[in-house]
Structure formats: C-alpha cells, structure tokens
Amino acid sequence: MYRWIFATASKFGATCARETAKRTIRLAATLTTxxxxxSLRCNVMGLSFPSPVGxxxxxxRHGRLxxxxxxxxxxxxxxxxxxxxxxxxxxxxxxxxxxxxxQYHQPHPTPLGVSISMNRKTHPIxxxxxxxxxxxxxWKYSDYFTINLGVRAGPDLHMAEYDTTxxxxxxxxxxxQVSLSQTTGLYRPLVVKVDxxxxxxxxxxxxxxxxxxxGLILSGDTKIGEAQRMLLLLEQAVRATHxxxxxxxxxxxxxxxxxxxxxxxxxxLVQIYxxxxxxxxxLPRRINALIDSPQLKISxxx
Numbered sequence: 001m002y003r004w005i006f007a008t009a010s011k012f013g014a015t016c017a018r019e020t021a022k023r024t025i026r027l028a029a030t031l032t033t034x035x036x037x038x039s040l041r042c043n044v045m046g047l048s049f050p051s052p053v054g055x056x057x058x059x060x061r062h063g064r065l066x067x068x069x070x071x072x073x074x075x076x077x078x079x080x081x082x083x084x085x086x087x088x089x090x091x092x093x094x095x096x097x098x099x100x101x102x103q104y105h106q107p108h109p110t111p112l113g114v115s116i117s118m119n120r121k122t123h124p125i126x127x128x129x130x131x132x133x134x135x136x137x138x139w140k141y142s143d144y145f146t147i148n149l150g151v152r153a154g155p156d157l158h159m160a161e162y163d164t165t166x167x168x169x170x171x172x173x174x175x176x177q178v179s180l181s182q183t184t185g186l187y188r189p190l191v192v193k194v195d196x197x198x199x200x201x202x203x204x205x206x207x208x209x210x211x212x213x214x215g216l217i218l219s220g221d222t223k224i225g226e227a228q229r230m231l232l233l234l235e236q237a238v239r240a241t242h243x244x245x246x247x248x249x250x251x252x253x254x255x256x257x258x259x260x261x262x263x264x265x266x267x268x269l270v271q272i273y274x275x276x277x278x279x280x281x282x283l284p285r286r287i288n289a290l291i292d293s294p295q296l297k298i299s300x301x302x
Contacts, residue, residue: 002280021277022065028281029068036073037292044246044268045189045214047111047143051075052263052291053284056219056250056271057115057146057193061091063100070109073284078271080115081148084133087119094137101141111143115193120154124165127155128172135173135188139180144189146217147173150198158199170211189214191248196220196233205240216241217271220251227252231265238266254278256290263291 002024009020040051054076055069063079079097086093101112116138118130135145147169149157157166173190181187192208194201197220208216218237220230230252237247249267253259254275262270275283 006278006280017277018059021280022060025065025072025276025281026068029071033071034073034285034288036075036288040075040288040292042075042268045144045191046187047076047189049075049269050110051284051288052267052269053259053287054078054113054248054269054271055276056273057081057113057148059273059276062097063104063112063114066104066112072281073288074110075284076111076113076143076269078113078115078146080146081117082114082134082138083117083119084130085119090120094134098137098141101138104141106141108143112141113144113146113191114138114142115146115148117148117151118155120151122155124155124162127157127165128169131169131173132176135176135180139184139188140186142188144191144214145173146191146193147213148193149204150195156198158195158204160199166207170207170213174211174213191215191217193217193219196230196251201233201237202240205237209241209245213245215246215248215268217248217250218267219249227258227261231261234262234265234267256283256286259287260290 005020006017009017036050042049042052051073052075053073055074055078057078057080060066060077060079066077069077082094082097083091084094116131116134118127122130131147155162157169177188177190190213192213194204194216196218205216218234234249243266246268247266248269248271249262250271253262253270253272259270272283
C-alpha cells in the first residue's frame with residue numbers, strides 16, 4: 001500500500017514525497033506502538049539510545065515530528081539544520097525551533113539532536129557566530145549538536161577555500177561547548193557532519209579528531225547500487241580513527257540490511273531519510289528486528 005502512495009506522491013516531486021511520508025508517520029504513530037528489546041539499547045557519546053536507528057537531519061527541519069518517532073521504533077532523531085535567521089524554503093530560524101522544542105518534556109524519551117549551520121548571506125568572518133547563536137538558544141532543549149559544514153547554493157566549509165573559516169568554526173564551537181557546560185551544568189556532545197562527496201574527507205576527519213569532537217557523522221547521497229562504496233569509506237574511517245570516535249552513518253540506507261551492514265562495518269549509530277520516504281514508517285521496526293536477530297548480534301559483536 002505504502003509503495004503505491006510513495007509512487008503517486010513522487011510524481012509531484014521530492015518535497016511532496018517527503019511531506020506524504022511525514023503524514024503517514026504521524027498517522028502510524030497514533031495507531032501503533034513499538035516495544036523495543038533492551039538488547040537494542042546502546043550508549044554512545046555519554047547518551048543512552050533505545051535503538052541505534054535514528055532520523056537524519058533534513059527530514060524534520062523544525063522538530064515538529066519528534067513526538068511521533070519513538071512509537072515507531074526510532075532510537076533518536078536529529079532535526080534541522082537550524083540557522084539563526086529564517087530563510088525561505090530552508091528554515092524558519094532558531095527562535096521558531098526554540099518555541100517548538102521548549103514544549104517537549106525532558107528528559108526526552110529518545111535523544112534529540114540538533115543540526116546547526118549558517119545563514120547563506122553571513123560573511124565568512126562572522127560564520128562562527130551563527131553556530132554559536134544556535135548553540136546558546138537551544139542548549140537546554142537539545143541532547144547533542146551536529147556541526148553541519150555545507151549549505152546548498154552557499155558557503156561549503158568542506159572545501160579548501162574555506163579552511164580558515166572551518167578552523168574558526170571548529171575552534172569557536174568547542175570553546176562554546178566548554179563554557180555552556182560550565183555555566184548550565186549540562187554537557188551536550190558535539191558532532192561534525194562530513195559529506196564524502198565534498199572536499200577532502202580524510203583531512204576533514206583528521207580535523208574532527210584534532211579538535212576532539214564527540215562524534216562524526218559520515219554522510220553521502222549514495223545512489224541505488226552504490227552501497228558498497230559507502231561501506232568501504234565507512235570501514236576506512238573506522239580504521240583512520242582507530243575506532244576511538246563514534247561514527248554515525250547516513251546516506252543510502254533504504255532497507256534493513258543496509259543499516260545492519262553499516263553497524264557491522266563499525267558504525268555506532270545509523271540515520272535514515274531516503275529509505276523512510278521510499279519504504280514508509282515501519283522501516284525502523286524492520287531494522288530493529290534484524291539487528292535483534294541472534295545471527296546479527298554475533299556479527300556486530302565480532
């Protein structure tokens with residue numbers, strides 16, 4: 001049934017397909033609930049995740065979908081990317097997100113991460129300030145933050161020409177993490193999102209290690225049939241970091257086997273987006289069931 005819904009919605013474009021997926025998620029959450037096996041729970045970055053399966057940033061930009069996710073088997077969610085000022089077709093801005101997140105009871109039933117970025121028109125000299133504004137405004141409502149380096153049709157901190165700006169952003173956000181932790185008594189892990197299709201991935205991963213960030217998101221718009229490439233790059237990243245930094249894998253996870261392959265390759269957590277749009281709201285449940293199978297548990301542990 002959902003395949004037919006997706007095929008019909010896709011004829012009207014990607015935005016229509018995503019919005020249709022959101023409606024089915026809200027509906028499914030009111031009709032069902034998922035009891036997660038305790039064996040799925042994992043501790044990453046000092047946070048407890050009921051399941052290693054999360055929603056990727058970009059799907060729910062402002063956090064309005066978050067209450068519907070735990071009943072469907074999601075172990076965490078990442079919203080955004082959030083930016084300081086509203087931009088058409090991109091974000092309603094940090095103040096709007098602050099209003100949404102302030103309504104949710106804490107502690108959250110599943111970790112809630114916030115991807116943060118810069119406004120397109122912000123001058124490179126002031127880009128770090130955009131990230132700091134988002135951290136300050138949402139610190140008490142988020143469980144972790146993701147530093148999103150790229151902006152479509154705008155500055156892309158993956159690229160070598162923005163190396164100085166990238167250094168400033170990474171330095172400033174780490175300092176802000178320390179100061180906010182001290183003033184609020186709340187520690188929020190910081191994660192950097194690196195797109196394998198932009199910039200020098202090895203160099204960027206080294207920067208994440210150099211600044212001692214809490215985690216790394218390895219992402220890429222993997223096309224159908226390119227799953228092996230993503231697995232190879234993930235395995236290389238695990239080796240490069242000596243398995244000392246948690247890696248969240250996202251991009252091209254369209255079925256349960258894709259997710260379990262990433263976990264077996266060394267990812268600590270996985271995030272889904274395109275697979276959710278294409279397969280519907282019960283994809284997290286199918287992934288969790290496969291992860292919880294005895295054969296896969298042995299594979300991941302090994």
